[in-house]
Amino acid sequence: MIIDILTLFPEVFSYLYSYSIIGKALENNKFVLNTVNIRDFSKDKHKRVDDYPYGGGPGMILKPEPIYDAIMSCKTEKSHVVYLSPKGKLLNQEIVKELARKEHVILLSGHYEGVDNRIVENYVDEEISIGDYVLTGGEIPTMVVIDSIVRLLPGVLSSDESFENESFYQGLLEYPQYTRPENFRGKRVPKILLSGDHMRIKKWRIINSLYITLSNRPDLICNNKLDDTTSSLIKDIIKNI
Ligand SMILES: C[S@@+](CC[C@H](N)C(=O)[O-])C[C@H]1O[C@@H](n2cnc3c(N)ncnc32)[C@H](O)[C@@H]1O
Known part of the structure; x- marks a missing residue:
């Protein structure tokens, strides 16, 4: 399985590379993990990726163009694009099992007040929430999803750690x-x-x-x-x- 993380904070995910079972699974090529920095796709001279919401209201919204380009940089016909969002379906073990069967999962991690809805409507296959509360960003939810999927991949848990x-x-x-x-x-x-x-x-x-x-x-x-x-x-x- 290949997992691509689209994020504004790739450095946060270094934790996964050193963390025991997930780190070992990566080392043993049980899955491939890539981080894609959404900011790298900003065409703005200041590398801005957010803007004010149309219609007013507090906070900033992630602009659609850099996210679209980030998705397209890794998407293939086998990709399943997930947006981590409090508005999504509540994550459970059934959803985790489904995700663990995919060949390629792209996890879009939001920030600020979320992403422009045209991305969600047109380029996301599934919106997933990790619980009925709001976090500051999608990095922790993304790690939750990765941890829960990876432990189900063949050969990741030893036979005496059956799930x-x-x-x-x-x-x-x-x-x-x-x-x-x-x-x-x-x-x-x-x-x-x-x-x-x-x-x-x-x-x-x-x-x-x-x-x-x-x-x-x-x-x-x-x-x-x-x-x-x-x-x-x-x-x-x-x-x-
Ligand atoms: C502050 S939140 C945005 C909340 C949004 N304005 C709302 O009310 O639904 C910023 C980002 O954190 C992530 N996030 C926050 N809570 C989450 C949750 N319970 N499950 C999954 N992702 C979450 C999402 O990626 C979201 O785009």
Whole structure:
């Protein structure tokens, strides 16, 4: 996969090159990451990329021409152009899985009051928000999207770091996890996890996943269909009550 980031602040993304799993994935050529500085495409003698909003109002808007030229500098017929924006669809694991299947993703990182809407309407395939709040710029949302995609790419996580039991992957939040010591300040690890009985452990985890999801994110239960393995394990638990 190739990821191109269109930004006014390419230096912010140096973090990704040194950060453990993502940095290693880059080093091992699991994906290619390029940053494109939108300002390099400004034809203004002062390299300006923003201007006042038509109709008035506070703040500045990113002009369409440099963004258009920046997109065209890397776009091919395989490209999927994403604009990170609080007005976009809320990012979730399903969207991440879809993005991880693309050959080429272009991530447009906005700034100031956002980008001229003619770019969004005509040259962006998808608008994605990372949450119902407004940040100062699209750099952090872009990094969130990259991190979430890259860990799903083949060979990025080792086999013992599988994401299939993680929160959201099968529509439920992850069950509670524990590690050594068995007794931490008088708080013990649930006995069942020490039993070695894999089937009982699996059932314990599913019941706990359901409990945590119902307590913290009931919307996930309403909006997702359980996968076949989880449903048959739950049916089995009910049968044995
Ligand atoms: C200050 S925001 C612009 C907000 C815009 N005026 C609005 O009210 O929707 C500047 C940039 O930050 C990014 N941004 C801010 N919040 C975001 C969010 N929740 N998700 C994704 N991108 C966000 C976008 O790229 C946006 O263009």
